Amino acid sequence: MSSDRQDKDFCLAELARTSGEWLRGDGPESDIVISSRVRLARNVAGFPFITRAAADVRFQIVQQVQAALKSEILGRPVHHVNVETLTSLDSQLLMERQLISRELARGDGPRAVAISEGERHSVMINEEDHLRIQVLHSGFALDDCWQECDALDNQIEATVPFAFHPQLGYLTACPTNVGTGIRVSVMVHLPALRVTREIQKVHQAAQKINLAVRGLYGEGSQAMGDFYQISNQMTLGKSETDLIAEVQEVVSHIIGWERKVRDLLLRDNKSQLHDQVARAFGTLTSARSISSEETMLLLSSLRMGIRLGLVSNLDVAAVNELFIHTQPAHLQKLHGAELETADRNVARANFLRKRLGSSSLG
Amino acid sequence: MSSDRQDKDFCLAELARTSGEWLRGDGPESDIVISSRVRLARNVAGFPFITRAAADVRFQIVQQVQAALKSEILGRPVHHVNVETLTSLDSQLLMERQLISRELARGDGPRAVAISEGERHSVMINEEDHLRIQVLHSGFALDDCWQECDALDNQIEATVPFAFHPQLGYLTACPTNVGTGIRVSVMVHLPALRVTREIQKVHQAAQKINLAVRGLYGEGSQAMGDFYQISNQMTLGKSETDLIAEVQEVVSHIIGWERKVRDLLLRDNKSQLHDQVARAFGTLTSARSISSEETMLLLSSLRMGIRLGLVSNLDVAAVNELFIHTQPAHLQKLHGAELETADRNVARANFLRKRLGSSSLG
Numbered sequence: 001m002s003s004d005r006q007d008k009d010f011c012l013a014e015l016a017r018t019s020g021e022w023l024r025g026d027g028p029e030s031d032i033v034i035s036s037r038v039r040l041a042r043n044v045a046g047f048p049f050i051t052r053a054a055a056d057v058r059f060q061i062v063q064q065v066q067a068a069l070k071s072e073i074l075g076r077p078v079h080h081v082n083v084e085t086l087t088s089l090d091s092q093l094l095m096e097r098q099l100i101s102r103e104l105a106r107g108d109g110p111r112a113v114a115i116s117e118g119e120r121h122s123v124m125i126n127e128e129d130h131l132r133i134q135v136l137h138s139g140f141a142l143d144d145c146w147q148e149c150d151a152l153d154n155q156i157e158a159t160v161p162f163a164f165h166p167q168l169g170y171l172t173a174c175p176t177n178v179g180t181g182i183r184v185s186v187m188v189h190l191p192a193l194r195v196t197r198e199i200q201k202v203h204q205a206a207q208k209i210n211l212a213v214r215g216l217y218g219e220g221s222q223a224m225g226d227f228y229q230i231s232n233q234m235t236l237g238k239s240e241t242d243l244i245a246e247v248q249e250v251v252s253h254i255i256g257w258e259r260k261v262r263d264l265l266l267r268d269n270k271s272q273l274h275d276q277v278a279r280a281f282g283t284l285t286s287a288r289s290i291s292s293e294e295t296m297l298l299l300s301s302l303r304m305g306i307r308l309g310l311v312s313n314l315d316v317a318a319v320n321e322l323f324i325h326t327q328p329a330h331l332q333k334l335h336g337a338e339l340e341t342a343d344r345n346v347a348r349a350n351f352l353r354k355r356l357g358s359s360s361l362g
Numbered sequence: 363m364s365s366d367r368q369d370k371d372f373c374l375a376e377l378a379r380t381s382g383e384w385l386r387g388d389g390p391e392s393d394i395v396i397s398s399r400v401r402l403a404r405n406v407a408g409f410p411f412i413t414r415a416a417a418d419v420r421f422q423i424v425q426q427v428q429a430a431l432k433s434e435i436l437g438r439p440v441h442h443v444n445v446e447t448l449t450s451l452d453s454q455l456l457m458e459r460q461l462i463s464r465e466l467a468r469g470d471g472p473r474a475v476a477i478s479e480g481e482r483h484s485v486m487i488n489e490e491d492h493l494r495i496q497v498l499h500s501g502f503a504l505d506d507c508w509q510e511c512d513a514l515d516n517q518i519e520a521t522v523p524f525a526f527h528p529q530l531g532y533l534t535a536c537p538t539n540v541g542t543g544i545r546v547s548v549m550v551h552l553p554a555l556r557v558t559r560e561i562q563k564v565h566q567a568a569q570k571i572n573l574a575v576r577g578l579y580g581e582g583s584q585a586m587g588d589f590y591q592i593s594n595q596m597t598l599g600k601s602e603t604d605l606i607a608e609v610q611e612v613v614s615h616i617i618g619w620e621r622k623v624r625d626l627l628l629r630d631n632k633s634q635l636h637d638q639v640a641r642a643f644g645t646l647t648s649a650r651s652i653s654s655e656e657t658m659l660l661l662s663s664l665r666m667g668i669r670l671g672l673v674s675n676l677d678v679a680a681v682n683e684l685f686i687h688t689q690p691a692h693l694q695k696l697h698g699a700e701l702e703t704a705d706r707n708v709a710r711a712n713f714l715r716k717r718l719g720s721s722s723l724g
Contacts, residue, residue: 271708275650282648286723288637346633361648 012081012090015097016333019324020119020136022098025316027139031307032255034187034227034320035138037098038145038244040153041172041181042131045161049173050126058126059110065125066114068159073116073123074152083111089338092329098136103127121152128173129181131156140251142184142244150240169236179236184247188254191226191304192261202228202254210234211250225296225323230254266308277305278361285356289345295326295352314359322355374443374452377459378695381686382481382498384460387678389501393669394617396549396589396682397500399460400507400606402515403534403543403597404493407523411535412488420488421472427487428476430521435478435485436514445473451700454691460498465489483514490535491543493518502613504546504606512602531598541598546609550616553588553666554623564590564616572596573612587658587685592616628670639667640723647718651707657688657714676721684717 022035044061047053053061069078083091083104091105100113104127111126124132133156135149163171169179177183193199206213214229230251232243265273280301283290303319305311324330331347332339339347384397406423409415415423431440445453445466453467462475466489473488486494495518497511525533531541539545555561568575576591592613594605627635642663645652665681667673686692693709694701701709 271650275711278648278650279645282644283641286640286644288633288640349637 012086012093013333013336015093016325016330019321020097020099022120022136022138023317023320023324024138025320027137027141029140029255030138030316032188032190032258033140033251034189035098035136036140036142036145037134037136037183037185037187038142038149039135039183039185040131040133040149041129041170041177041183042133042153042156043163043171043173044130045163047130050128050130051173053126055109061130062110062112062125064160065123065131065156066112068156069114069123073114073121074148074155076116076118076121079115079117081113081115083107083113084109089329089332093333096324096327096329100124101127101132104132121148123152123156129177131160140186140248140255142186142248146184146240146244176233177235180238180240180243182235182240182243183231184244185229185231186247186251187227187229188251188258189227189300189303190254190258191300192265193254193258194226195265196261198257198261199228202257206230206250209246209250211247224293225300227296227300227323262304262308273304273308274310277301277308277310280305281311281356281359281361284352285359287349287352289342290349290352291345292326292328292348295348296323299323299326310361312360314356318355322352325355326351374448374455375695375698377455378687378692381683382459382461384482384498384500385679385682385686386500387682389499389503391502391617392500392678394550394552394620395502395613396551397460397498398502398504398507399496399498399545399547399549400504400511401497401545401547402493402495402511403491403532403539403545404495404515404518405525405533405535406492407525409492412490412492413535415488417471423492424472424474424487426522427485427493427518428474430518431476431485435476435483436510436517438478438480438483441477441479443475443477445469445475446471451691451694455695458686458689458691462486463489463494466494483510485514485518491539493522502548502617504548504610508546508602508606538595539597542600542602542605544597544602544605545593546606547591547593548609548613549589549591550613550620551589551662551665552616552620553662554627555616555620556588557627558623560619560623561590564619568592568612571608571612573609586655587662589658589662589685624666624670635666635670636672639663639670639672642667643673643718643721643723646714647721649711649714651704652711652714653707654688654690654710657710658685661685661688672723674722676718680717684714687717688713 043049044064047057047061066080072078083100091100094100094113095102095105097119099115099119099122101124104111104113104124109126113125114123120136122134133149133152135145135152137145165171170181172178172181190199193202203213210233212231212233215224230247232247280298284298284302299319299322302311303316306314306316306319326348328344331344331351335347405411406426409419409423428442434440445462453462456462456475457464457467461477461481461484463486466473466475466486471488475487476485482498484496495511495514497507497514499507527533532543534540534543552561555564565575572595574593574595577586592609594609642660646660646664661681661684664673665678668676668678668681688710690706693706693713697709
């Protein structure tokens with residue numbers, strides 16, 4: 001990728017001060033669902049899979065895909081980021097933002113990501129597959145995600161031929177993605193199910209029907225702050241809409257379950273719940289040093305507290321944003337320099353006190 | 363004791379709203395020393411010790427001692443409280459106030475306490491001995507305590523003959539008090555020595571020279587919130603002033619030690635210390651339910667924070683008062699009714715939020 005391809009106007013430091021549309025905390029069921037995502041795995045016909053592609057081949061792939069997205073993504077302005085030349089801090093920033101995967105961040109050779117304004121769409125180039133096409137929405141909105149992802153897939157396919165087999169469907173580097181190449185995932189906030197330990201049953205139920213339950217940052221990541229990603233694992237033998245319907249059904253069930261347990265807690269343990277939310281608020285607005293893990297847990301309580309009407313002058317969008325803006329790379333970009341863990345913990349605490357300063361307990 | 367002896371004007375409910383002079387947080391070394399106390403054990407000549415005294419004898423003892431203190435204690439107005447007829451809540455209140463011992467509260471038969479205005483002096487009647495004469499000062503002021511205790515002892519002895527043996531000295535129910543009958547104790551606040559685990563060495567050093575290290579509420583009580591009572595155990599073979607000098611020397615050493623460790627912590631762990639104080643403040647001003655133990659620990663951090671200049675609009679006297687006013691009986695008297703543990707925890711949290719509402723972190 002030539003350096004003039006890099007979008008000069010897209011300043012990564014700006015990202016640390018703004019937030020993606022998917023964090024707005026609106027959309028259906030947003031008391032429990034943070035965001036919905038549909039991702040398609042695609043490969044360009046006529047090129048070997050990434051593991052067998054030399055640097056020059058990978059470079060051609062980047063060029064071909066970027067050309068297809070050069071002027072816009074579904075009518076929105078597009079930013080092209082050359083991931084190969086990013087500092088590790090910048091690629092971590094994009095990861096925290098859910099715009100690129102750990103695999104793309106830590107990979108090597110020519111690779112890139114195209115991001116639409118508002119961060120709803122992103123296309124990773126030369127991740128595990130040549131293309132990973134992603135659409136991210138706030139709230140429980142898988143149908144919208146799918147429609148846009150399908151349209152974006154068509155936009156690219158208009159100029160880039162995809163590897164497709166009449167029987168198998170779309171061909172992918174890993175056999176688990178063959179067929180539709182689709183991964184559907186929903187990020188849910190389940191504090192009540194965690195506190196009552198029913199979250200174990202969610203894991204078991206999901207496993208039984210081949211859904212994965214993971215943490216905020218995908219494969220291998222621990223669930224932090226009561227956030228869980230629920231996604232399909234099968235991609236073959238069913239249509240995209242059937243796979244989406246399956247995830248929708250399970251997630252709807254989990255939403256109802258979490259809501260019921262919240263109501264029960266509110267009925268039987270209101271003062272305890274109020275105490276938990278109040279203490280979380282007290283610590284977040286007082287601490288002089290705080291880890292990322294503790295922040296996530298306390299923000300989780302605060303987010304539930306807002307939904308239960310226990311906190312004033314604070315909306316869910318602000319808390320969603322804090323989850324992302326208190327991540328290590330975001331803090332360091334805001335600060336304008338790399339920070340050791342201890343200094344990050346101090347910077348995080350300062351940031352939280354400033355942001356939450358005008359809020360109060362209801 | 364006839365009911366007309368009971369001081370009609372001394373309302374115990376009032377006690378829950380006020381505080382004793384010894385909580386003012388002033389006096390020498392008051393960054394570390396809460397209060398100093400001298401207590402003398404005395405028995406009235408011609409009467410058997412308490413364990414062998416029938417109710418009518420005990421009644422006579424109460425009458426004789428109250429007569430000696432009828433109008434004043436060292437020139438101050440005096441309040442006579444009939445402990446025999448107190449509710450358990452009221453005797454707990456006096457215990458929390460350090461005005462009577464657990465033994466007097468839980469004893470049986472005629473027994474009383476005489477308290478001077480300001481709570482600096484108190485004379486328990488029919489505790490383990492016929493009289494326990496106590497003087498309590500704010501800060502490190504054992505000499506003042508001793509002088510007043512000696513004067514009060516003389517005031518009573520002017521009309522009440524004490525059991526005294528030319529070789530043994532003052533006779534007491536328990537042989538460990540024979541001789542001077544003196545118990546000298548200093549309540550110290552040692553958060554830095556606790557956090558660095560050097561408090562173990564304080565225990566060992568004190569034991570070696572026969573000093574006891576106990577919690578806030580005397581014998582058998584756990585140290586809570588980093589408060590320790592250091593007192594002599596021997597009363598025989600040395601003069602009162604020698605015994606006091608011994609305790610003074612050891613406590614002076616401990617004060618210097620605590621201060622040094624605080625300075626070191628402030629030099630090497632300032633941000634950690636600041637964080638601890640800030641979190642304590644955050645929890646105390648936010649929680650909706652809080653136990654007595656947690657309150658003591660957090661107030662301990664806050665008290666140190668004030669001394670280190672990390673908290674504004676709050677003085678040590680207010681924190682000292684909170685230690686006492688958040689105790690169970692005080693809370694219940696303020697509330698005007700008995701409360702179960704869970705309700706007490708809610709009442710305690712409400713009380714703390716109200717009291718600390720106008721303070722802020724520096």
